Amino acid sequence: MTITYREALRQGLYDAFEKDERVFLMGEDVGKYGGTYAVSKGMLERYGPERVRDAPLSELAFVGAGIGAAIGGMRPIVEVMTVNFSMLALDQIVNTAAMLRHMSGGQFEAPVVIRMSTGAGRQLAAQHSNTLEAWYAHVPGLKVVAAATIDDAHGMVLAALDDPNPVVIFEYPALFELRGDVVHPSVDIATAKVMRPGNKVTLVTYGACLHKTLEAAEAVDGEVIDLRVLRPLDMAPVFESVRKTRRAIIVDEGWRSGSIAAEIMARIVEGAFYELDAPLARVCREEVPIPYPKHLEEAALPQVEKIVAAAKELLG
Amino acid sequence: MTITYREALRQGLYDAFEKDERVFLMGEDVGKYGGTYAVSKGMLERYGPERVRDAPLSELAFVGAGIGAAIGGMRPIVEVMTVNFSMLALDQIVNTAAMLRHMSGGQFEAPVVIRMSTGAGRQLAAQHSNTLEAWYAHVPGLKVVAAATIDDAHGMVLAALDDPNPVVIFEYPALFELRGDVVHPSVDIATAKVMRPGNKVTLVTYGACLHKTLEAAEAVDGEVIDLRVLRPLDMAPVFESVRKTRRAIIVDEGWRSGSIAAEIMARIVEGAFYELDAPLARVCREEVPIPYPKHLEEAALPQVEKIVAAAKELLG
């Protein structure tokens, strides 16, 4: 019996709540509203308002409070409704969560889990369609993961809670209706994964783009790698694949300049330059705030055809 | 008669104030305190508290107010004391300043100039030593520039005020005592510049690292390019140089993963792959919040010897 990505996220939360009573969920409208995207629906009734804690519109303070509660021995899961609003909380995430362990000489840790939805594709326009994974992946001290599959939607929160570091989990509303089985109830948050073997070109991606990339791979015999972990990166499967295909394209929903894709390209050129038979390429978000109309939004985002075209160009 | 980088910054502000009476400066302690780094010293006495406006500790609101005042027809220069505190203001910078023109269909513009000091090197430890240029350079709608020379310290604010887009100017306290002449009283904010011709390796950099890179270039016959503009990038001189040297190293004070360096590497591999005789390399900040002690801070940052070593390795 398959479940949706949304249900997998919910199941992961339930599992986490059952496993450890120090776990609680805090964020805007996670409780009484039923979760902005209905991810936490039913949890308030089951676990009560202490553990399913609605927060006022105060991203800086409630994210900071989650960090503080983690330092204080709890296991908070903080939900920032979308990555767009997380800009208001960055100070706490970077200056406290990411730095605390190092600057205290290893005395304190902040094992907070921060979930946020990200990405475009639902015509929510400029301010509600950002993809800022690259910003978070730039920051030492954070672990950053992106859930692209049913397994990861379910398992990443559990793995993140088992990790003593602050972990940012990106979730993709564009995938909420994706269906599948939970095949591996427990996942790591350390490795990238080959999702489709192929021979002609390596296609590296993460998040919602995984599915477009898998589709494109069919047309070009691509080997698809889901990064899964955006920080710290696991490059081993990428290098291995590039050694075979000698070509790579990175597919990334973020803005092109300064994207995760750029970092992957840099790593490949540092680590596997002599394996390459062709330049690297990337298919990214166009450098524009996402416009509202469907045709323009689609034009701004990576699409199957663009990936196929980029691959064909590379294959000459 | 030479002046310091600090004096050049101040001179640029004076020139801007004299040129256009819509110009005003707003930020924490820009007035009565004399400027955190004494950049705006004397300006309050000369121009009064309306135009040299001390703001309360409210980065989000006073940066937003600068944006609003720009939309309302003024020409504000907003000083965020350091890039570290700008995290608190990112929402306004990204969601309003960068997006307004596009999402309003071109009706409104926000020609605000936002100055912030950035970088490490003065033992200010983790929370006061960030280099976040890469974050800003990721955002369409912003222009992002880095003043590495006396000319740019003086001229960039004037050029930014002439630009109808929001411009973020990065200034480098590590360079405040640098001395030189204002050679070009007016500069563009569109082009990268070759700062030292050379033949063996292209060394691309920006900001405070320019000077370390120039020093390193002597040892390896490097051609040094100061990016100057971090968004939108001007790659032409980089490509031209790489065609000549066939090798490139990027020197960047930001954390390695997701750095500006990564983007430059991606661009080179996209645009000049077949010109390369060797992998690209980068010398960046180590992936650690900056520790306080001098020896550890130095170890965390790009240094002349590291650049030379990287170049020698590349040159084989």
Add this chain to the structure above:
Amino acid sequence: MSARFEIAPPPSGPVPYPRELSIKLLTDMLRIRRLEEKCAELYGAGKIRGFLHLYIGEEAVAAGSLPALAPEDNVVATYREHGHALLRGVSMNAIMAEMFGKREGCSRGRGGSMHLFDAAARFFGGNAIVGGGLPLAVGLALASQMQKRKRVTACYFGEGAVAEGAFHESMNLAQLWHLPVAWFLENNHYAMGTSVERSESQTDFCIKAAAFGMPTLKVDGMDVVAVHEVAKRACAQVRAGEGPVFVEFNTYRFRAHSMFDAELYRDKAEVELWKTRGPIHTFSARLKDQGDLTEEQFLEIDRAVMAEVQRAVDFAEAGAWEPVEHLLKDVYAP
């Protein structure tokens, strides 16, 4: 249930305006109502997409307050801003085209429901970040002050925004610098599913604003007359150079937060109770009572409004899509 207004009687008593003004206020409210009912329908039909936040129930606030502003004033609003844009003078055609995403829209179709803009009307959006408009309003007001213009900046925001740091910092700057801002708080008692009692330790927002030393006014936001009187007073004060004023309009949204809201967080009975205080029917009843309106006249106004709405739909339908080649236009000035 919300504690306030629970037992308050609906607005009543004579309307102290010339008939023309009364009819304008009524018509304005109806224009918002009918426009938005149509939007809801078009959302169902897939013509409008993304987020759509309806103002239905709260019309008296926009209808009563916007006429207190002069053309040279500034207006800053939120993502629940169709009514504000409309009554500020943005044509219904341009609004509807925007919601369709057509280039004839007031933001060239790029913004959609949450990002209506109009430079000519000095309508500065449409902001989808809760609290995001407040610093902007501070800046616009600062510009007017420095330019020595007698210009009011009216900034609308929901009570949910009050918990944000942006509110606090903006209030302080406005009062500290004595800026010409009229803060118009639309307290509809809920931020999505979170009622004020569950988000604010102090639910009397005037007390919060007063703590900045700011003059405050509180008014029944379901009564267009009360709104109009208070808004005029507030704007006059601001225009006179007396610094910012904070006005709390107590109101209620009759519909869901957005089109994705199951409304698990409030009783139907509460909604029904508030509906008895609906700004349109209570105001028309008063006008009828005093002989300024007949049912026939009401229906005639309504027909005219419906016709305007239909024209807007036709206009939007006939509009063009921005060509894909223009995708990157207006990211930077040319």
Add this chain to the structure above:
Amino acid sequence: MSARFEIAPPPSGPVPYPRELSIKLLTDMLRIRRLEEKCAELYGAGKIRGFLHLYIGEEAVAAGSLPALAPEDNVVATYREHGHALLRGVSMNAIMAEMFGKREGCSRGRGGSMHLFDAAARFFGGNAIVGGGLPLAVGLALASQMQKRKRVTACYFGEGAVAEGAFHESMNLAQLWHLPVAWFLENNHYAMGTSVERSESQTDFCIKAAAFGMPTLKVDGMDVVAVHEVAKRACAQVRAGEGPVFVEFNTYRFRAHSMFDAELYRDKAEVELWKTRGPIHTFSARLKDQGDLTEEQFLEIDRAVMAEVQRAVDFAEAGAWEPVEHLLKDVYAP
């Protein structure tokens, strides 16, 4: 000149404590004073680098309030936190070694002056972001509340932080959730060069806090007795589960903001006036008046403190540098 305390007489009158406690309070203030005087000297000598913010003049606040806390309580402070760390029980040796950047420092030398930490003392830093400690305190208090522990989280911050959104959001969460936080505002009237009158539309901070529905207390922060009494009361209330309490300590820094401050923004006369209210000499005068202290005893205490300081310097000097190979240690848990 600051309006408040200008003409207030220095603290006087009998000290209502057993001699032992009085001597402890005096000694604690002296320990901060002498430690920091030495730090300033060492800064000049290049032994301490980066930013150094001295607490000199404000010692009564830390000395009077920290003894009100129990070992299981939490302390959150700012970058002006040497005194708080010291009186919370972090050894002077570990503090001095930290300022030298030695691995024997309380943060292994990685933090320096602004980032003192000590897990055993439940001292959570040391935060160089103004207002950055407040959300952290909310979270620590939330943890204690959920763990059903009777633990007070004391959060120290300067009045400059009050303008930040973080203050507003944190006050609201603390009061809304009834969290066990003692907010300890150290109002020294300046944020770098910005006096409260130039940064706050409302300069009575208790009014601001009270607007969240929070109980507030205001006290002369130059009087260690007054501070201690109020701090005990505040902590008792918080520990009793009555929710957060806000305490404003009125105080003054005698030195520059940091070592880079030309002090253009205040009159020497103002500083001199405040110095007449210096917490150490006024308190020792009172103790002498009531026969609890002789000049000889004072000098003896001072000598002991100076010896402690010297031992700390020696300890720091003898400390080791963290090997460069450890640069990346503790970025992530192993």
